[in-house]
Amino acid sequence: MIEGKSISVKFKVNGRDFQALKGVNIKVNKGEVVGLAGESGSGKTTLGRAILLLQKFQGQVIWDGRDVTKVKGKKMKEFRMKNQIVYQDPFDAIDIRLKIFDVIAEGLRIHHEGSKQEIRDSVMESLKLVGLNPPEQFANIYPTQLSGGQLQRVAIARTLVMRPDFIVADEPVSMLDMSIRAGILEIFNELKSKGTSTLMITHDLSTVAYVSDRIYVMYLGKIVESGLTSQIVENPKHPYTQALISSIPVPEPGYKVEPKLKDEDVPVPEKGCPLYPRCPFRMEKCKTSDPEMVQVEPGHEVACYLY
Amino acid sequence: MEEEISIEKLKTYFKTKSDYVKAVDDLSMSVKKGQIMGLAGESGSGKSTVVTTIFRVLPSNAEVKGGKITFEGNDILSMDEKKFKKEIRWKKISWIPQVSMDSLDPLYTVKSQMMETILTHEDVSKAEAAERAYKALESVKLNPEIAEKYPHELSGGQKQRVIIAMALLLNPSLVIADEPTTALDVVTQASIVELLTKKKKEMGFSMIFVTHDLSLLATMADAVTVMYAGQLAESGNAETIFKSPEHPYTKLLLKSIPDIRKWKERKLYSIPGEPPNLENPPSGCRFRTRCPFAMEICKDKVPEPVTLKGGHVVACHLLGDKK
Amino acid sequence: MNKTLKSLFKRKSFLISFAILIFFVIISATANLLTPYTNPYEFSQEYIANPYSPPDWASIFPQYSGLPPTTTYQFTTSHAVVQKEGNVSFTKNSTYVIGELQGKNSCLNVSYPFTYNSPAYKKAPSSFSLNFTGLIKTSSSTDVQVNIYLIHGNKSYFLESFVPVDYSFNFLYPTCPLPVNSVSNFSIESGGLNFVNSPYISSLSGSARLEGGILIPSLIFKGDPTSYNVMVSVKDLSGGPVSAYISPPKLKNEGYLYGILGTDFRGSSVFSEFVLGARFDLELSVATSLVIVGIGLILGLIAGYKGGKTDTVLNSVTDFFLTIPTLPLLIVLESVLVATNLILNVNKAFIIFTLIALLSWMATMKIIRSATFTLKGRTFVEASRALGGGSFHILFKHLIPNLLGIIVAQIAYDVPTVILVESGLDFLGLGITSFPTWGNMLGYASHELTASNGFVWWWILPPGLGIILLSAAFYFIGTALRDVLSPYKTRGEA
Numbered sequence A: 001m002i003e004g005k006s007i008s009v010k011f012k013v014n015g016r017d018f019q020a021l022k023g024v025n026i027k028v029n030k031g032e033v034v035g036l037a038g039e040s041g042s043g044k045t046t047l048g049r050a051i052l053l054l055q056k057f058q059g060q061v062i063w064d065g066r067d068v069t070k071v072k073g074k075k076m077k078e079f080r081m082k083n084q085i086v087y088q089d090p091f092d093a094i095d096i097r098l099k100i101f102d103v104i105a106e107g108l109r110i111h112h113e114g115s116k117q118e119i120r121d122s123v124m125e126s127l128k129l130v131g132l133n134p135p136e137q138f139a140n141i142y143p144t145q146l147s148g149g150q151l152q153r154v155a156i157a158r159t160l161v162m163r164p165d166f167i168v169a170d171e172p173v174s175m176l177d178m179s180i181r182a183g184i185l186e187i188f189n190e191l192k193s194k195g196t197s198t199l200m201i202t203h204d205l206s207t208v209a210y211v212s213d214r215i216y217v218m219y220l221g222k223i224v225e226s227g228l229t230s231q232i233v234e235n236p237k238h239p240y241t242q243a244l245i246s247s248i249p250v251p252e253p254g255y256k257v258e259p260k261l262k263d264e265d266v267p268v269p270e271k272g273c274p275l276y277p278r279c280p281f282r283m284e285k286c287k288t289s290d291p292e293m294v295q296v297e298p299g300h301e302v303a304c305y306l307y
Numbered sequence B: 001m002e003e004e005i006s007i008e009k010l011k012t013y014f015k016t017k018s019d020y021v022k023a024v025d026d027l028s029m030s031v032k033k034g035q036i037m038g039l040a041g042e043s044g045s046g047k048s049t050v051v052t053t054i055f056r057v058l059p060s061n062a063e064v065k066g067g068k069i070t071f072e073g074n075d076i077l078s079m080d081e082k083k084f085k086k087e088i089r090w091k092k093i094s095w096i097p098q099v100s101m102d103s104l105d106p107l108y109t110v111k112s113q114m115m116e117t118i119l120t121h122e123d124v125s126k127a128e129a130a131e132r133a134y135k136a137l138e139s140v141k142l143n144p145e146i147a148e149k150y151p152h153e154l155s156g157g158q159k160q161r162v163i164i165a166m167a168l169l170l171n172p173s174l175v176i177a178d179e180p181t182t183a184l185d186v187v188t189q190a191s192i193v194e195l196l197t198k199k200k201k202e203m204g205f206s207m208i209f210v211t212h213d214l215s216l217l218a219t220m221a222d223a224v225t226v227m228y229a230g231q232l233a234e235s236g237n238a239e240t241i242f243k244s245p246e247h248p249y250t251k252l253l254l255k256s257i258p259d260i261r262k263w264k265e266r267k268l269y270s271i272p273g274e275p276p277n278l279e280n281p282p283s284g285c286r287f288r289t290r291c292p293f294a295m296e297i298c299k300d301k302v303p304e305p306v307t308l309k310g311g312h313v314v315a316c317h318l319l320g321d322k323k
Numbered sequence C: 001m002n003k004t005l006k007s008l009f010k011r012k013s014f015l016i017s018f019a020i021l022i023f024f025v026i027i028s029a030t031a032n033l034l035t036p037y038t039n040p041y042e043f044s045q046e047y048i049a050n051p052y053s054p055p056d057w058a059s060i061f062p063q064y065s066g067l068p069p070t071t072t073y074q075f076t077t078s079h080a081v082v083q084k085e086g087n088v089s090f091t092k093n094s095t096y097v098i099g100e101l102q103g104k105n106s107c108l109n110v111s112y113p114f115t116y117n118s119p120a121y122k123k124a125p126s127s128f129s130l131n132f133t134g135l136i137k138t139s140s141s142t143d144v145q146v147n148i149y150l151i152h153g154n155k156s157y158f159l160e161s162f163v164p165v166d167y168s169f170n171f172l173y174p175t176c177p178l179p180v181n182s183v184s185n186f187s188i189e190s191g192g193l194n195f196v197n198s199p200y201i202s203s204l205s206g207s208a209r210l211e212g213g214i215l216i217p218s219l220i221f222k223g224d225p226t227s228y229n230v231m232v233s234v235k236d237l238s239g240g241p242v243s244a245y246i247s248p249p250k251l252k253n254e255g256y257l258y259g260i261l262g263t264d265f266r267g268s269s270v271f272s273e274f275v276l277g278a279r280f281d282l283e284l285s286v287a288t289s290l291v292i293v294g295i296g297l298i299l300g301l302i303a304g305y306k307g308g309k310t311d312t313v314l315n316s317v318t319d320f321f322l323t324i325p326t327l328p329l330l331i332v333l334e335s336v337l338v339a340t341n342l343i344l345n346v347n348k349a350f351i352i353f354t355l356i357a358l359l360s361w362m363a364t365m366k367i368i369r370s371a372t373f374t375l376k377g378r379t380f381v382e383a384s385r386a387l388g389g390g391s392f393h394i395l396f397k398h399l400i401p402n403l404l405g406i407i408v409a410q411i412a413y414d415v416p417t418v419i420l421v422e423s424g425l426d427f428l429g430l431g432i433t434s435f436p437t438w439g440n441m442l443g444y445a446s447h448e449l450t451a452s453n454g455f456v457w458w459w460i461l462p463p464g465l466g467i468i469l470l471s472a473a474f475y476f477i478g479t480a481l482r483d484v485l486s487p488y489k490t491r492g493e494a
């Protein structure tokens, strides 16, 4: 469906190069919800933006078997129409000058999709889909009149109205309260049943595990483990993934999170395994060379010399 | 146990163009010495407003309309600002603001910001201040190299540690941490929480830990207060709140927390409806618009907090007969 | 929009500024109705009153009380008192007193009484003028004289005498030709009278005879009584039949007080200068500021949106322009262009307009550029791109609407800048000199100001206050618009 091959991204920070992504491979199949978890700042958002061609990168993006890395013009329009993104911060992602109706209709108008009436119908339908009822009332107000949760739903409606094949959902629920998260996640579950694929970015595995088929785990600009949700949650291999799973707080009094990693304050290593300074299992070899992804069981890959 | 701070019938409103936002309305709670009180509730329920009222850093459109906050036998609210600033703010009570990742001044190095804090409150030499700054960084497991860096050169976790170090610099007896880990990943969150609990043990301060993540409180809080729409829903020790909650809101909230151990069920719950508008909250119980047990009386009467055994306080009409 | 307007009108500073602006807009728009003059600096529109005349209403102040105002007498034929000598018959219609003269030395005297409160005034009027039209029908061999008198009490001042043109032999007053058989204007200016054309002045002696025209108002308009007559007399010298049509005259005594805002050193109406200046300044500054913001907006948007090399180039060009000391360059360019007559047929206002615009867009460009930069980094701009929106879509749907507050504010902020620069040029005499602007009103005022004429406040204050008030009004309006139209600054208030 959509695939990123050895994607690398460099940023200039204070005149110095900063390698945010280092040759990342990622793939999302049709009708799949794929989780992308990792430390904050590990490059999850950057990866999501790169495979949607919103960020300059080195490497390749393959969409439906075609290399779309350098597409332009009409092909690009088609790509944009079918691939959508929901941003992390709904307050920043919506132009507050526009009414909710116009926010959602923007994409359809750009692509001249349908008559006025058709656009109207689609907008109302997608408002209903994200649970903003009655749609007529929400369509006519401005973003400043909505709460963060409602705004995030508007942002999701804006992508749904395009009937995308693939959505990058960048922490779609982290801004939301527990009490309304489930409603949003349910939308993605429904989309899945209609054949839409999603890359769901998160730094909280506990929510994404509820909807995802597969999970990628990132650390410092690299994928360190990938596998089915069951494999990652129940049988994490990489020391970082293990820490990630065991650090998830559990709603039970007295439950103790045992930190598995050494305290973090060490400079990022120039070479070798990125986790080396914090890894409790590190070996001499980890210091100098960087482990490749290897398969540990069908569909489960990990980049660590332990395997 | 002795109380570190106690809040009685606090009302903090925000003035808006048309009306008042009743962000905190008749809230009472207290924190026992040496305990971590978790303050939970959904976004907009008034958690930050409670703590900024305690620390007396409310925005200019806020008005404290009533109540008392007793700290060391004095009412903080009626205290003279000069006195509060000199004796209490930062010295006795310190605060890790919600937007704390941005609360470091981008123009100064970590060290100079820390020294500034010490020098404005204590009469010590510069060398001694610098010495203490280094010690404080070390005590939060930061590499002392960080002292010379500027905030933008730090990662989120590092920044949060610096802020904790600064909050603990003056040996406060009460630390208020407003969502100190919300923007961080769980691994970093776990290490920050561990750091805070360890420091609490070492230094013996009490803490108010604000979060909307109940499961996080399960791992660290001694007591929990749950707020809904500016009012108290339920409070009690952690065991009680998690094991035998009485308030419908707490029950539903607990149910909606995702539990990684139950991922296979693939079923998450949510509470239907949206949090109420605090400019014009529902009459009676503010939760009644979303409460599955709402009764006629919930519309007419505000439920008074009822104290059950073990200091468990619940504000719900369902408890009317259990008293 | 309604909400925007409401929040605008809630601000006191905006309301006051808006009222000031409306005032100036109204006086500019109705300038042609408010004043009969089109360019008070033109020779024909000068000397409408004594130079440096304070406004009429200034007579409430002691130092200006007792000054004679400018008074105009417009008579009608019904006021006419006709006397005849010899064989004369007359009729009146609404325009003319018509006399038929027959016989040598027959004479038609048409006089109009008026009052002038000469004893009440400290001074005589500075000058007076008299106008009427007449038609003299006669054959060429007939000799006619039209004589004009002012009569005060028992004294009669023979001001001037007109005789037919084609009556060619040397007559007593050859400088006052009188056309025959066609309607002509008779006009007397006190300043133009002298011992050659005025029998009264030639009857004086000594220096008074030489000073004549300047002196004559003070010789006539003094003392009791307050009743005067102006008399037009037609005299048939040769006895042939003469028909005379004489219209009632218009008499104007130019005083030392004038109109709403007095006069300047040329005796031109300061009020009309002020009103015309307001119109000119508003038009020029609004037009220039639109162009300034236009240039700044386009360059700033391109630089901010494109970024990279484009930005570097545009930004360095802007920086280069910024290092130029604008005002001195403006002065040099302006004087070179004008002095060398390089651009001959171009309106000077247009040169100034272009020069100011070309040298003032940089600040706007910088502001728009950095605002665009910030906006471009906002996620909603990327979101629009992710939806498939092209650059034009993003520019027109997101960037420009969000910049609207800044754009409008910049236009408003640039107006006072332009007014000040333009006024500065005019003040220095480098700008527009042939037409009143607030700047050159001040310029002339300060240039002509001497100890003897004192502080000509009615001349200096209007343009001075005008510049200050209008600048402040635009500043506050700009700020208010920026705040109201910039959504992200006011976030959280709603």
Ligand SMILES: Nc1ncnc2c1ncn2[C@@H]1O[C@H](COP(=O)(O)OP(=O)(O)OP(=O)(O)O)[C@@H](O)[C@H]1O
Binding pocket: A011, A012, A013, A018, A020, A038, A039, A040, A041, A042, A043, A044, A045, A046, A047, A088, A203
């Ligand atoms: N435009 C940019 N310029 C410079 N550095 C950037 C830019 N965008 C991201 N980065 C850096 O790249 C790294 C990866 O950022 P990214 O936003 O992809 O992380 P993330 O995994 O999404 O983190 P989070 O969980 O906090 O959202 C970070 O260190 C960030 O500071």
Ligand SMILES: Nc1ncnc2c1ncn2[C@@H]1O[C@H](COP(=O)(O)OP(=O)(O)OP(=O)(O)O)[C@@H](O)[C@H]1O
Binding pocket: B014, B015, B016, B021, B023, B041, B042, B043, B044, B045, B046, B047, B048, B049, B050, B059, B061, B098, B212, B278
């Ligand atoms: N300065 C202000 N003016 C008006 N209303 C305000 C202001 N600050 C906060 N509020 C409102 O008061 C209520 C309580 O806000 P508060 O920040 O205390 O919530 P919170 O529980 O800390 O939420 P969060 O979890 O999002 O931080 C909210 O409805 C908020 O919109």
Ligand code: SF4
Binding pocket: A238, A239, A240, A273, A274, A275, A276, A279, A280, A281, A282, A283, A286, A291, A303, A304, A305, A306
């Ligand atoms: S490669 Fe080595 S250092 Fe890296 S995670 Fe595996 S054991 Fe740890």
Ligand code: SF4
Binding pocket: B247, B248, B249, B285, B286, B287, B288, B289, B291, B292, B293, B294, B295, B298, B303, B315, B316, B317, B318
């Ligand atoms: S008081 Fe009524 S509405 Fe409120 S929580 Fe209890 S039962 Fe529900």
Ligand SMILES: [Mg+2]
Binding pocket: A044, A045, A046, A088, A170
């Ligand atoms: Mg991100």
Ligand SMILES: [Mg+2]
Binding pocket: B047, B048, B049, B098, B178
């Ligand atoms: Mg808060």
